[in-house]
Structure formats: structure tokens, C-alpha cells
Amino acid sequence: MAATCYGLTDISMRPIVQEVEELQNKILQMGGLVENSIRNSIQSLVTQDEQMATDVLRSEDRINQLDIEIDEFATRLLALHQPVARDLRFATAAIKINSDLERMGDLASNIARHSISFMERSSARNLVDIPRMSKTVQAMVRDSLDALARHDEALARSVLVSDDIVDDLKDSVYQELLGMLEAGTAPPAPAFDLMFIAHNLERIADHATNIAEDVLFLTKGMDVRHNRAQ
């Protein structure tokens, strides 16, 4: 039977090792798109570039499309290859990592929206600790995806440690903004925008942490959620 169309029959004839590799590549492709969105959403705020923020919002469609594609691919892999052991763990982890990445894309869009709102409501350049916070978060996202690509347990563990640093940075952003509001040295509306941007960055870090936990589950077969020793 010639494989003239790409369908269920087609995929089932390919060896599972190839399917798992393709699933991983799709996840990493999704990861690349999401990393771009996060970087550009913050860059738009730092450089006051409204067009860049609008481009982030536009890239949501492609991310959402890949989200559905990856879910379907993983489900089809489960149905047709009925994997066991490591491949089964990878397919179920892929479904969760995909959902984390899709939400990180949403959070980057939220940042882009608040970046536009901040530009429109304020000429202030004081972004408090947000640029530093975003550098740490972007490194966490990159490291969690590199850890997945290279099955690198030590790198995945380093992501878990960084999550605490991000929580501290977020608290310091809140305190600084609150202090400025209480002293009357910042108008409330743009301060709200910066606070939500910090909040969205913290949530992106949480999702990078979820991915790192899934990588540890894959490499070690252990579940570190909700009970991690660092």
C-alpha cells in the first residue's frame, strides 16, 4: 500500500522511536515560539515598541494551532503504538508540557497587552526590577526546554532553584510599586500594569518549573511535584 496520503495508516507504519522523536521536535518548536513571545513582550516594554507587542499578540494563533496539533499527535501515538514504559511516560508528559507551553504563550500575550496599556498611559521609564526578573524567567524557560532536549537532570534541577529567586524578585517589585503608590510618586494605572507584568512573569516561571519537574520525572522516573527537596 503506497503512502499517498498522511493518515492513521501512514503514521502507524513508522517505528515508534521516530514518532517519539517527532513529538519531541514539535514540543521544542512550540517552545521556541513561546520563548520568542516572552522575550518580545518584555522587549516591547523596555524599548517602548508598540508594534513589537502587537506582533506578540499576532503570534498567538500559530501557538494555539501547534497546541492542538501536538495534542492530536500525542493522542494518536498513544492509540496506534500503545507505548509502554519510557515512551508512555514521554507521551503523557508531552500532553502536559504542551499545555504548559500554551499557557506560557497566553501569559506572554497578557504581558504584551499590559505593555501596550503602560505605553499609552505613562511616559515613565521606571520599570522597577522587571527587566532583571524577566532575565531570570527567560533563562528558566530556556533551561527547562534545553533540559528536555538533552535529558539533562542537573539543568532541570537548576530551574527548580531559580523559581524561588523569581518569587523573591516579584515580591520586591510589588513592595516597590506599593511604596511608590503610598508615597504618591507613581500614578495607579501604570503601576497596575507593571504589577500584572510581574505577576505574569512569575506564572511563566511556574510553568517552566512544571516542565523541569516533568523532565525529572522522565529522566529519573520520579515525581517531584508538591514535594521537592532542593
Added chain:
Amino acid sequence: MAATCYGLTDISMRPIVQEVEELQNKILQMGGLVENSIRNSIQSLVTQDEQMATDVLRSEDRINQLDIEIDEFATRLLALHQPVARDLRFATAAIKINSDLERMGDLASNIARHSISFMERSSARNLVDIPRMSKTVQAMVRDSLDALARHDEALARSVLVSDDIVDDLKDSVYQELLGMLEAGTAPPAPAFDLMFIAHNLERIADHATNIAEDVLFLTKGMDVRHNRAQ
């Protein structure tokens, strides 16, 4: 072989219909715990009951434990029964719904933390539109779980419609709080708490929407994410 211990061999001997039913029951049990946490987190704010908020934080452990149990149960079901068609869709949907519920539990804990902080920082009783917003969100959560239990497509659809109402209510809470801050009629710190409570409620509604979309996927076999006609 007598089933003296509950292990892999044991589960594989039970018919898949029974396993799927047990998985659904576990999800609904998790849903019940999460519903309680959401209701009590808001109730603690309305009645200024710090103990109730602390109890919400304490119930996180049980929710996190069930999260891991359900993931393991679903993965084991996939491994041992290698389900196809509807059962396969249900097992993969269960992994996603479980992750949504776990996050809703986290968000209820966030609300409880802000409720405690609000009580400590303010004797104000003006909760703006938050009680009304929380009623709508709680109904969405209940309906999404009822839709799952009864495979009720119409009820799942109604959840998608309510999500827009919640977004509007959140915007009105923000505008009201911003107006009070700009007029200097509210201190910033408790206003921040209320704003984050509204934000967490909105995110709970998003997760209820995800569950409703998964129910539609299960009942109709269609994917309504990212492209829904209402």
C-alpha cells in the same frame, strides 16, 4: 491468583469500563475538594474569617496528593488497558482536567492568602463586585464538573458563555478599584489584594472553561479550543 495487594496485576484484571468509571470518580472527588476551597476562600473574605482562609491553605496538601494519584491512575490505565477511541480520549482528557483542577486549587489558595492579607491591612468592607463575580465563577466550576459527570453538552456550552460575563465583571472590578485609588479614597495595599483576588477568580473561570471544552471534546469528539462559536 488472589488479589491480596493492590498493584499492577490487580488493576489489569478489572474490566476497562470499571477503570474509566473509577478515573471519573477520582476526578469528581478532586473537583469537590477544589469547589470547597474556592467557596471557602471567598467566604473567608466576605465574613472576615481568617481561620477559614487558613483551612483552605491546609487543604492544598490533599488536593496535591490526589493530583499525583489521578495522573498515575490515568497513566497506568493507558499502559495496561491500551484503550482506543472514547476511552483513550477520556484518559487523555482526564490528565488535562486533573491539571486544571490542581491549578484551580492553587488559585483558591492564592485567594485565601490575599484574603488574610486584606483582613490584616484593612477594616474596609467594600469588596466591590467580587462577591458577585465569585458567584458566577463558582457556578461555572460546578457546571463544568456536572457537565463532565452527566456528559451534558448543553451545560458545557453554557460554561463557555459565562466566561465572557466573568471577564466583564473583572474589568469592572479593576476600573472601580483604579478609580478609588486615583481619587485617593482607597489605600493601595488592600486594593492590590482585591485586584489579585479578582484576577485569581478570572483564572479559575478560565480553567472551568478548559474543562467544559474537554467535555465537549469527549461528547462530540470536536476540539473547540481557540476557535469557539458561541
